[in-house]
Amino acid sequence: MSEFPRTPLLDTVKTPHDLRKLKPADLRQLADELRAETISAVGHTGGHLGSGLGVVELTTAIHYVFNTPEDRLVWDVGHQCYPHKILTGRRDRIRTLRQGGGLSGFTKRSESEYDPFGAAHSSTSISAALGFAIANKLSGKPGRGIAVIGDGSMSAGMAYEAMNNAAAAGNRLVVILNDNDMSIAPPVGGLSAYLARLISSSEYLGLRSLAKRVTRKLSPRLTAAAGKAEEFARGMATGGTLFEELGFYYVGPIDGHNLEHLIPVLENVRDAKEGPVLVHVVTKKGKGYAPAEAAADKYHGVQKFDVITGAQAKAPPGPPAYQNVFADQLIKDAEKDPRICAITAAMPSGTGLDRFGKVYPDRTFDVGIAEQHAVTFAAGLAAQGMRPFCAIYSTFLQRAYDQVVHDVAIQNLPVRFAIDRAGLVGADGATHAGSFDVTYLATLPNFVIMAAADEAELVHMTHTAALYDDGPIAVRYPRGNGTGVELPAVPRQLEIGKGRIVREGKKVAILSLGTRLAEALKAADALEAKGLSTTVADLRFAKPLDEDLIRRLLTSHEVAVTVEEGAVGGMGAHVLTMASDQGLTDAGLKLRTMRLPDIFQDQDAPQKQYDEAGLNAEQIVDTVLKALRWNETTVEGEARA
Incomplete structure (x- = not known):
């Protein structure tokens, strides 16, 4: 646990209205205290650290200069918003971050009026801020739309789609490019700060406007030429020609940690008649905390x-993480097959592909935050005879659904989807839960969908996908570590669409898909203790279903229950459809489906999330007993009619 830092000035700031009462000379101390409080809070709860530390001064400056919440501030991705939450009335709850009943780790509309737009996926801020700006313009309200977008988020096409459409907002739209990788900016210092302040000043903009009016009276052709010359000259001095071509007035680059530079520029932008404006700010992830500055990746x-000390709490040693099991098997398959390659969308370590990339750098592609491109790129590779694995979190694959349908499924191309973080994800909550992938993929013709019950099954399924060339195939697996089963020395190619019986019984059948298998087996033990002989099947495949196995189980047991960690419309719905189509429900079969509830579940400890979802052994037992109209006076498993 971290101790509370001394923050005498920050203690006086409850909301940005209090912040604006401070003198500019006080802002440096306030930013230092805000950084200390952020470090202390995240040390207590865990969470995203480096990104938030990088925008402490920027957060302070924005709330000091602009009239939030009337000026609508949208953060992109949202994980950099912890300092923002501290300054906007939530400091008393900041040590509940990412905990059940506590603050979200991202911006959330229901949490505060200072969070006008929820953001936990990337590259959405400019579109949303443009919407706020245009809405205020149409309704005659004075507020602006302000988007703070990281350079990584600028790798997604959606950011450019929004900028291409931004001219109508005029000076009501301000985009702040947080360049924290030096990926765009040249070195910044006194000269660039002077230029940024100069070209954003009312004097410069006034002269610019006067020059436009004069040249317009002389000749339209001269007007265009003069405009291009001025834009080119500023581009040569400051950079930003790309943004100018998209219709933005570019200001920067400027040191995002120097409040003496930031405040005047933002004030100029606030008061400018020119617009929309893009302010290019250079920051450093983890700024002000040495361990985070030294290892930005580890402290993200x-x-x-x-x-x-910066030492992070370590989980006790245990089974390998699912993403590493996947990557290690993929490396083994790639050793034998030079056609295997791997694609990730800015998540190499999260998907395990950093391990693959160290062995096969020429066959590993990190395309940035661009899931749509990743999928269609994989489709092109597959069409040319390669065997691409597209490793994307379930929640992020949603962003590329049109490409999955049109560029992969309709063309029946053998793209292999490694769907990480399938199911509930604990502290990251609803925005990062992989709840919908089976539902949105199993409706597509030609798809094969596998779900690993444990890490050994993931080895077999990764190997199976590597060898499958008849169309698209996906394997889903959860966040975190495996169950501790022994990994197979030699992977096995699974027969497509065939499940397995894990234990045999006569009265109750539990049909499991994915990692709820362990809970299904616990439920079977409890049912057996009540005299209810129970079969447990691991279906392995959500599509195609093992119809022979399912038909046998449904017709030979009194009650059957499907269990899956996914939304309605998944495996259970397909089993119900099959049973209906084949007339199996006509004989009075008791068939129940268990799945994630029809809600967006907030962040909490995983066990509590599963309890809320009703997917633990106790709830499986309860579902069976209710279907049988069971009570404790029933003898030897004879259920009431």
Whole structure:
């Protein structure tokens, strides 16, 4: 646990209205205290650290200069918003971040009026801020739309789609490009700060406007030429020609940690008649905390940690993480097959493909935050005879659904989808839960969908996908570590669409898909203790279903229950459809489906999330007993009619 830092100035700031009462000379101290409080809070709870530390001064400056919440501030991705939450009335709850009943780790509309738009996926901020700006323009309200977007989020096409449409907003739209990788900016210092302040000043913009009016009276052709010359000259001095071509007035680059530079520029932008404006700010992830500055990747998202040493709490040693099991098997398959390659959308370590990339750098592609491109790129590789694996989190694959349908499924191309973070994800909550992938993929013709019950099954399924060339195939697996089963020395190619019986019984059948298998087996033990002989099947495949196995189980047991960690419309719905189509429901079959509830579940400890979802052994047993109209006076498993 971290101790509370001394923050005498920050203690006086409850909301940005209090912040604006401070003198500019006080802002440096306030930013330092805000950084200390952010470090202390994340040390207590865990969460995203480096990104938030990088925008402490920027957060302070924005709320100081602009009239939030009337000026609508949209953060992109949202994980950099912890300092923002501290300054906007939520400091008293900041040590509940990412916990059940606590603050979200991202911006959330229901949490505060200072969070006008929820953001946990990337590259949405400019579109949303443009919407706010245009809405205010149409309704005559004075507020602006302000988007803070990281350079990584600029790798997604949606950001450019929004900028291409931004001219109608005029000076009501301000985009702040947070360049924290030096990926765009040249070195910044006094000269660039001077230029940024100069070209954003009312004097410069006034002269620019006067020059436009004069040349317009002389000749339209001269007007265009003069405009291009001025734009080119500023581009040569400051950069930003791309943004100018998209219709933005570019200001920057500027040191995002120097409040003496930031405040005047943002004030100029606030008061400018020119627009829309893009302010290019250069920051450093983890700024002000040495361990985070030294290892930005390791301190992007952290466990609880000691504030003094930076040492993160370590989980006890256990089974390997699912993403590493997937990557290690993929490496083995790629050793034998040079056609295998791997694609990730800015998540190499999260998907395990950093391991693959170290062995096969020429066959590993990180395309940035561009899931649509990743899928169609994989489709092109597959069409040319390669065997691409597209490793994307379930929640992020949603962003590329049109490409999955049109570029992969309709053309029946053998793209292999490794769907990480399938199911509930604990502290990251609803925005990152992989609830819908079976539902949105199993409706598509030509798709094969597998779900690993444990890490050994993931080995077999990865190997099976590597060898499958008849169309698209997906394997889903959860976040975190495996169950501890022994990994197979030699992977087995699974027969497509065939499940397995894990234990045999006579009265109750539990049909499991994915990692709820362990809970299904616990439920079977409890049912057996009541005299209810129970079969447990691991279906392995959500599509195609093992119809022979399912038909046998449904017709030979008194009650059958499907269990899956996915939304309605998944495996259970397909089993019900099959049973209906084949007339199996006409004989009075008791068939029940268990799945994630029809809600967006907030962040919480995984066990509590599963309890809320009703997917633990106790709830499986309860579902069976209710279907049988069972009570404790029933003898030897004879259920009431």
